[in-house]
Amino acid sequence: MASRFDVRRQTGFTTIAMICFFALYLPIVTLVVYAFNSGNSIAVWEGVSLRWFYQAWNNSQVVDAAIRSLQIALVAATIATIVATMAALATTRTKPYPGLGFKYAFINQPLMVPEIVTAVALLIFFSRIKIWTGYSGLGYLMAAHTAFCIPFAYLPIRARLESMDLSLETAAADLYATPWKAFRRVTFPLLWPGILAGLMLAFVISLDDVVITEFVKSGGQDTLPTYMLGQFRRFITPEINAISTVFLLISILIVTVFFFISRKKDHE
Amino acid sequence: MASAEQVAEEAERREIRDRWLLSAPALIIIFLAATGPLLIVVIYSFLTPGPYGGVVWKFSTDGWLSVLMQRDIFDDTLAFADAHLSIFWRSAKLSFLTTILTLLFGFPTAYFIATRPARQRDIWLFLITIPFWTNLLIRTFAIQEVIRNEGLVNTVLIKLGIISQPIQMMFTDFALMVGMTYVYLPLMVLPLYASMEKIDFRLVEAGYDLYANRFQVLRRVIIPLVKPGIIAGSILVFIPALGAYVTPRVLGGSKNMMLGSLIELQFGQGRNWPLGSALSLSLMAIVMVALLFYVRSVGRRDGAHG
Numbered sequence: 001m002a003s004r005f006d007v008r009r010q011t012g013f014t015t016i017a018m019i020c021f022f023a024l025y026l027p028i029v030t031l032v033v034y035a036f037n038s039g040n041s042i043a044v045w046e047g048v049s050l051r052w053f054y055q056a057w058n059n060s061q062v063v064d065a066a067i068r069s070l071q072i073a074l075v076a077a078t079i080a081t082i083v084a085t086m087a088a089l090a091t092t093r094t095k096p097y098p099g100l101g102f103k104y105a106f107i108n109q110p111l112m113v114p115e116i117v118t119a120v121a122l123l124i125f126f127s128r129i130k131i132w133t134g135y136s137g138l139g140y141l142m143a144a145h146t147a148f149c150i151p152f153a154y155l156p157i158r159a160r161l162e163s164m165d166l167s168l169e170t171a172a173a174d175l176y177a178t179p180w181k182a183f184r185r186v187t188f189p190l191l192w193p194g195i196l197a198g199l200m201l202a203f204v205i206s207l208d209d210v211v212i213t214e215f216v217k218s219g220g221q222d223t224l225p226t227y228m229l230g231q232f233r234r235f236i237t238p239e240i241n242a243i244s245t246v247f248l249l250i251s252i253l254i255v256t257v258f259f260f261i262s263r264k265k266d267h268e
Numbered sequence: 269m270a271s272a273e274q275v276a277e278e279a280e281r282r283e284i285r286d287r288w289l290l291s292a293p294a295l296i297i298i299f300l301a302a303t304g305p306l307l308i309v310v311i312y313s314f315l316t317p318g319p320y321g322g323v324v325w326k327f328s329t330d331g332w333l334s335v336l337m338q339r340d341i342f343d344d345t346l347a348f349a350d351a352h353l354s355i356f357w358r359s360a361k362l363s364f365l366t367t368i369l370t371l372l373f374g375f376p377t378a379y380f381i382a383t384r385p386a387r388q389r390d391i392w393l394f395l396i397t398i399p400f401w402t403n404l405l406i407r408t409f410a411i412q413e414v415i416r417n418e419g420l421v422n423t424v425l426i427k428l429g430i431i432s433q434p435i436q437m438m439f440t441d442f443a444l445m446v447g448m449t450y451v452y453l454p455l456m457v458l459p460l461y462a463s464m465e466k467i468d469f470r471l472v473e474a475g476y477d478l479y480a481n482r483f484q485v486l487r488r489v490i491i492p493l494v495k496p497g498i499i500a501g502s503i504l505v506f507i508p509a510l511g512a513y514v515t516p517r518v519l520g521g522s523k524n525m526m527l528g529s530l531i532e533l534q535f536g537q538g539r540n541w542p543l544g545s546a547l548s549l550s551l552m553a554i555v556m557v558a559l560l561f562y563v564r565s566v567g568r569r570d571g572a573h574g
Contacts (some may be wrong), residue, residue: 005476007469007472007473007476008383008469008472009383009482010376010379010482010486010490011482012376013380014376014377014380014560016373016376016377017376017377017379017380017381019373020373020374020376020377020453020457021377021392021395023450024395024396024397024399024453024454025395026414026417027407027410027411027413027414027450028402028407028410028415028419030410030414030420031406031409031410031413034413035307041418042413043413043416043418043419043423044418047362048541053282079297080297082293083293083294083297084294086290086291086293086294087290087291087293087294087295089290090286090287090288090290091287091288091291094283094287097287098284099288099535102305103291103295106295106298106299107291107294107295107298109298109302109303110298110302112555112559113302113306113555114507114508114510114511114551114552114555115511115513116303116506116513116527116528116531116532116548116551117306117511117531117548117549117552118302118552119307119513120309120531120535120544120545120548121302121306121308121309121548122301122302122305123535124305124308124309124312124541124545125304125305125308126305127322137353138461143297143300144301145299146297146301146332147297147298147300147301148302150297150298154294154360184326201378204401207403208401208403208404208405208407210404210513210514211514211528215532215535224407225403228405228406228409229405229514229517229518232409232517232518240409241294244403244409244410245405246401247403247406248402248406251401251402251403252398252402253399254399254401255398256394258401259394259397262566263390
């Protein structure tokens with residue numbers, strides 16, 4: 001008997017898909033492998049060593065940039081998640097009211113404008129404020145990062161809220177809970193996977209940003225990505241591979257947690 | 269005494285007010301550090317460039333004029349600014365080709381994932397999600413290591429004896445296209461998958477019952493069903509590709525400029541902030557047109573089925 005006819009099959013699709021997965025991972029794997037090269041080259045393999053990881057660890061520029069990246073990402077992601085949670089509470093589970101559409105558009109605005117345009121706009125705006133106030137600290141980068149992190153934090157929180165029933169909060173209010181108490185005791189325990197997902201997403205987005213940071217930063221304010229971008233102009237050693245590998249590991253870790261939190265919700 | 273209706277109305281008004289207060293911090297931050305500064309760019313595009321960067325507060329349309337035209341420094345006549353136009357053209361062309369390439373590779377990949385058994389799907393999807401959230405700079409650097417002269421491709425080809433001299437790929441339009449296709453592929457696969465996940469395969473079966481061959485089923489049944497995903501994916505790839513800054517800077521070198529680098533140049537060595545502002549707004553205008561096209565085509569679809 002002939003094998004069952006598979007209606008889903010399309011000739012060649014599986015092959016192309018396999019090529020895609022291979023092509024997606026080959027460069028990343030190459031990058032990671034050469035981070036362990038003992039030679040000076042990112043092209044000629046000379047043996048396994050951890051010297052480039054040591055070198056990066058002892059490079060004060062790299063460490064400073066990494067700390068700065070983490071500081072900015074922590075502040076930006078935390079503030080963005082708090083205000084995005086509030087905004088999500090204000091824009092879900094309601095009948096349409098005047099200004100609701102405007103809020104959606106406004107909150108998602110940073111996603112719709114090309115990054116380079118926002119970067120230029122912030123360069124112009126902040127350079128003026130720097131002259132007026134004389135302040136040139138990390139605050140500008142934190143403010144810029146917070147703004148573009150808000151939509152990323154907002155989306156998973158809103159998605160989670162929309163799948164939640166209002167009746168529990170109504171019950172809490174009937175039992176004379178204040179709105180804050182109802183939020184803390186009822187809404188938050190149900191909402192936290194969404195909030196955590198939003199926080200992590202915002203954190204990764206802030207950590208990854210190159211373009212806006214490159215335009216907004218003052219002298220000596222390199223983050224890890226802008227430091228790496230600067231290095232590409234010079235002779236590249238596997239040190240960059242080593243930094244990338246660590247960076248990659250952190251991202252993968254966060255994304256893995258995020259992926260399983262958001263998937264779990266779907267299967268519940 | 270207040271009637272029940274008035275009480276209800278009052279409660280509703282209070283709720284709307286509370287909802288505005290609750291969303292105010294997010295709206296204010298975005299206004300201060302994203303939307304507001306965009307309005308300042310509009311003002312700057314109509315000013316006169318300062319001698320060392322910055323602007324002089326004197327109205328001028330030269331910024332906008334020089335997006336398309338070039339004033340001859342000797343006799344003050346106007347001519348088309350070939351350099352700018354060719355950069356606009358190159359950016360549009362490369363972004364379009366990138367969109368097509370990601371679609372050609374992404375469509376079968378998304379289809380492959382969508383037709384796996386439910387348990388396997390998560391794993392394949394996860395494999396697409398990881399590069400999606402990996403730093404763009406790192407991915408660009410990774411693809412550079414593959415296509416550079418001493419890179420993986422050339423080394424392997426030389427070892428196999430197929431070529432004797434490395435093929436120069438870096439700093440060409442080809443490198444840019446490969447690089448952008450590589451970094452933006454997940455942006456195409458994810459929305460495509462989202463719409464393929466919902467395909468009702470009984471429709472495909474019906475197609476075969478009516479003696480359609482595989483290609484006809486693909487063209488007449490599957491592609492029309494996933495059209496929203498195709499449009500969403502294309503928009504998600506085309507827009508960032510058009511304004512790409514990192515990938516052209518790392519892979520393209522200084523000769524093959526794209527819009528992003530041209531804009532940066534005006535704020536760096538070029539010292540022409542009004543022109544840079546006008547160029548940024550032109551880029552934004554193109555993006556807005558693309559988004560409008562997207563909203564309209566999705567809206568029409570919803571209308572037809574609703």
